[in-house]
Amino acid sequence: MTQPYDAIIIGGGHNGLVTAAYLGRAGKRVLVLERRHLVGGAAVTEEIFPGFKFSVFSYVVSLLRPDIIRELDLASHGLQILPLESTLTPLPNGDHFMAWGDHDRARQELQRHVPSDAEAYDEFGVLMHHMAMAVRPILDMIPPDPASLSPGDLKSLLKLGKHFNDLGPERFHTLHRLMTMSSADFLGEWFECEPLKATKSASGIIGTFLGPRSPGTAYVLLHHYMGDIDGAFRAWGFARGGTGAISEAIAGAARAAGVEIRTEAAVEKVMVERGKAVGVALEDGTEIRAHMVVSALDPKRTFLQLLDQSLLPDDLLDGLRRYRYRGSSGKVNLALSELPNFTCMPGPGAHMAGAISISPSIDYLERAYDDAKYGEFSRRPFMDCILPSVIDPGMAPPGKHVMSIFVQYAPYDLNGGWTDAKREAFGDAVIDTLAEYAPNLKSAILHRQVITPKDIESIAGLTEGNIFHGELALNQMFFLRPSARWAKYRTPVKRYYQCGSGTHPGGGIMGASGRLAAREILADWGVPS
């Protein structure tokens, strides 16, 4: 191999693959290097126990950008998103709260709990629609630098200013409140139903080290509504074949565009000559040269591990030092001999095809957070459970099931550190709590896999196990993600770029970072978008 590559992408997570696919489609010779034996990063499906397949880490498709689905024609590469329409919240008193997809049923259920909430629900939906419309342009935008005086930045800032001004005062004020309030307070203005508030606000704490009563957690409420305005029917769901299937579909699109993907190829360093990235050195000593290098890893790895720190300016080093990861969630994957039987809604039924959320009240979530603040995993954690095998039978042997349990809070910095014993104790806390709602659970468990933030770090390579490559907090977003001045996918090293979730807009399986990075890279290359 003499001819150098046009671009090397470090990390075969979904964002890396998205960038690779776009570069490939622009006619570039692209090589993706993935440390593990399979692509996907945190979006992988693995047969952890014979016959049982799991979306090991990330488990739902939330805001995968419809542009990406369309432009990369992911459907033809096997992407199929199955609906995840209801959420069951079992309550300690044996009752339940059910968020149904059907409007009449949703209203009926709300009416049963708090009649005025049923009325508020529709109005809230309209409000969120407007807010999602207000925010969407930002998701698809290269963050301008508000401190810069360059014509490009000023133009982009003015455009943003005009966009906000055009919202009119009412919506602008609401947007301001949504960005600065706590989800508990924001929802409290609309709803009284505790499980409704708690279940909705739970989305605001995922991936952060905040509780639902902390300001800055409300805006994530938008996520559920973003899908509706994206024109991506059922944007909220899970992928047939698990989240690994999404990665496979993107990888398929990339390969079809000529991208070469190499697994079990861990990168040790980015090679820099005269201030320019010229390729990478693998852990096994191999050196691969390329016109440019793109890192899909998180900011710590992208800058501090792959580069010599002397190449980085002080403000960036300072920014990276203060950039917070603080992984706060874990995962428990179960192979089950039968479906869990929830006391509040016995037997099988439509609720098994939706999410099951252990979030009976805001106080419950706050207490879970209290444990974590002082370095313990939540004794009674928030859990978001799904049973993909109910809708996607290929995930488990006939009659058997897989259950995916997202758990928060499990702090990365556990008092005394994570050990095998602590991991099992954490798993036990999860199972014990869940078994209070579904008593047959314990006897139905054939196998269990417990994943701590430490495991997320060591397996998926996410610093401190933060699933979003760094907390999604206001001070780490948009033009501050990952650090002031370096939020436009470029780095202080020429021809070295970043495209992971640690760049704007970050988040779950969205792919927006990868797509925007590709746009900037191609612009630098002189390829019109």
Next chain:
Amino acid sequence: MTKRYDVVVLGGGIESLVAAGYFGKAGLDVLVVDSAETVGGTMVTTESVPGFRFDSCLDSAGFVSPEVVADLALAHHGLKYSPGEPLMVAPNPGGPALRLSADAEATATSLKQLSPADGEQWQAFTDRITGFARLLTDIYRNPTPRPGEGGAGDMISLLRLAARARLLGRVELMEFLRTFPMPVADLLDDWFEDDLLKGALGVVAVRHLALGPRSAGTAFGLLHQQVGAAAIPRGRPIISGGVGHLAWALEVSARERGVEFRTGTAVAQIGVTEGAATGIVLDSGEEISARAVMSGYDVQRTFFNLVDPEHLDPEFVAKAARIRYRGVAAKVNLALGELPDFTGLNATDLHGTIVLCPSLNDLERAYDHTKYGEVSKRPALEVVVPSVSDPSLAPEGAHVLSAWLHYAPFHLRNGSWDDSDRSALGDLALRTLQDAAPNIANTVVGREVLTPLDLQTRFGLSEGQVFQGEVTLDQILFMRPVPGWSHYRTPLAGLYMCGSATHPGGGITGQSGRLAAAQLLRDLKKQVMRT
């Protein structure tokens, strides 16, 4: 036919008095009506224990705007400040005390005893935070910009703000944007390692907020508390005769300009005809008509207690009802027979605010209880002993001590505050004090405990919130007091607001009254020109 005033000012709080002063200066016929016997609102000095005079509620005048002092010639009226020094101290069992001084260098030197690294950082931290505070101070001098409200004036003030912000310089501007939404705990962790220091500054940041130091946005709380200050923390300007003296000076200054006062007079209703305020009705049934009414009360009290609901638009009501008050602090005033002896503090230290909060974790744990409607088991206290600087406040050799206790939430899980809750709270405060100053319990000769409910009842502060609305990112600037009504007007023509509920309240003394008065004066002038 009784007299028709130009303006009736509701409440005799500081902002009301400032507004009245400006009206008097403009030659208007003005009446100030206050239900209390003495004006001053939350800044009153009262002899609650015979021989002992306390700053009953607020014990610091906060940042008194120099414009107001000059415009109303308050210095001529005997208002004298002396900066308290040290600014803040914290006893440290088994180690050197924390001493924060107006002189950053002195603070740095002192900090080095606690942590050499923190001592090294202090000057840079002070520079950064005071730089941000100067930006806020400038913003707080003017009516708030109103993004999205589209007027040409708003555009200009936004651009002016943007230009002013850019003066910070590129790095500092980005730092500013990054800092204000942060949890103050993260900000402090970025800079310092010493728990005592971080705990003390954490307390400053969460004053009167139902938030803990790990809650996002509390770094803004610290910046807000730094407005007008050149050192960290903002000192307590000591007014001789107690904070009540400020109100006294304002009253005298206003009376000289012909402003009339009726104290001990409660207002029953604001009169509204065809969507416009036309005066007030007193509890006695007496009607007083006016061209405009300026309310120094909070939104809850102004609109939900004093305006007939028939005149209120539901959209405004919805917005007004969303304002978060959530008082979380209680005031404890102790009459002491002798000087309290705080372990590890010297006599000079008692001139400063004494913080009892060993660490951010302690503060956060204190907050945790609030979330569930409980009083903190181990509260954080900010203690002052004003008689050290002003012996006139207590009999010879005796002292007055005041403490703000965090957190004591207005909304208790088990119902409302009662006498036994109050007494338990007093005991809790005393126990906490006694840990720090073992001689205290034996020297107490009288005590007054004000729960958040007491603050509501006695000072008319909804939910006992002394800032008339939490000062959080969603309730400041163009969102204060009610989104869309941040320029002191209200949906009822002729009804204006000027209290801490308005920009740039709370704790920023005089600016709200000054800016509100200016708005009303402009509007009255326009009216005259039209007729």
Next chain:
Amino acid sequence: MTPLLLNTTPFHERTAALAQGHAWRRWAGHTVLGSYELNHDREYAAIRSGAGLIDVSPLYKYLVCGRDACRLLNRMVPRNVAKCQVGRVLYTPWCDSHGKVLDDGTISRLDETTYRLTSADPNIRWLTSNARGMDVAIEDVSRSLGAVALQGPRARDILVRLADAEVESLKYFRLTEGTIRGIPVTISRTGYTGDLGYEIWVAADQAVPLWDALVETGVDYGLLPAGILALDVARIEAGLLMIDVDYVSANRALIDSQLSSPYELNLGWTVNLKKGPFNGRDALAAEHRRGPAWGFVGIEVDWEGMTDLYAAVGLPPQLPATAWRTSVPLYVRGTQVGYATSGCWSPVLKKYIALAHVETLYAKPGTQVEMEVTVEHQRKRAPAKVARTPFFDPERKKG
């Protein structure tokens, strides 16, 4: 069998037994019959010749009681509720702060300090927030109160024979208390058909015997249970608008152009700008001064024109079998000037009619317009004219 997941009305036991085609429809979270028979023709005919018995229980119903009940409602709606005496009913829309219609319904004054509000959408939250600071109690009686409409020329005869109440003399938009076979009921002379008719309000647990009583007696007067398909035709003939079909509630509108004011819905007569403050007054006063941008009108499609369009493809005119609820463009000289939101063939008038929003300039009765019709897969424009509503307004309605 799968349990029924939607709400059922208090009459469900009876209505379900009559469902010949299981033609269930959803209405406010309830399951109700589109038609009892396989098509609705006879049910409609009963409304116009004998009597139709229509289960209208899915309506939302609230009791508003207390010293400030009148003040609350008067603050909320543009009509003057203070003028509504005990025993009277008034129809009114209500608006948000910007004068845009949220919902419409009736207010019945049951006694000095008690009113009943009916609405198409839930309003408990809206009532409660408007009641802030007022001495009033609001009770949601939607599920505990059944309602059945008895509509048609013989409705009075049936009730006079059956009810122990002052029905004979009951005037239009008045109500009276009484009993039917010992069952306490409230009878109001109201309805959604534009015909002589009554609505009977009954405790949910007495609904079935009430139904039985009405059916048994009504048989002699041509009574038939009628579904909402028949009702839909009747209400279009009566020019009565329907939320979510003819207008979008301001609570659900996503863009400004989806909003309507009472003036734009031909409900300007309900707006009393002089009665004191009410929600949206300032905006409505301003709109009143400058004139509304839209009118809500009746449309009569020209039969000859329809005949010609269909003749061109070799067919006789094809008419919709049921009332339609889609948006259909209206044109004047090739430019769109509005849109029809519901329409039907009127069996009683023998006309193809529709309800439509048109720009004010074209809202005058008699204005010639064209309505889009799809003739054998091709879009055509049929000549039509703006007509006064109600299209059908028999003497007996008020007489």
